[in-house]
Amino acid sequence: MMPQTTPRVCRDCDGFATVTITTGLPAVDGTRDTVRVNCPTCRGLGHTVPALRTARAVRGAA
Ligand SMILES: [Zn+2]
Numbered sequence: 171m172m173p174q175t176t177p178r179v180c181r182d183c184d185g186f187a188t189v190t191i192t193t194g195l196p197a198v199d200g201t202r203d204t205v206r207v208n209c210p211t212c213r214g215l216g217h218t219v220p221a222l223r224t225a226r227a228v229r230g231a232a
Pocket residue numbers: 180181182183184185186187209210211212213214215216217
């Protein structure tokens with residue numbers, strides 16, 4: 171049996187859940203203005219967990 175508790179690395183961001191994007195506009199303090207964006211798939215976690223199926227009742231699946 172395979173363990174189901176190990177989280178899988180996010181396939182969208184490959185583990186790099188948070189990226190810093192340079193807007194290209196200079197900030198007022200002279201530094202580059204950057205924006206941090208979290209991966210929408212894993213919400214910045216870097217890994218995904220298997221979706222729980224608690225919402226769907228399994229009937230007759232013996
Ligand atoms: Zn991700």
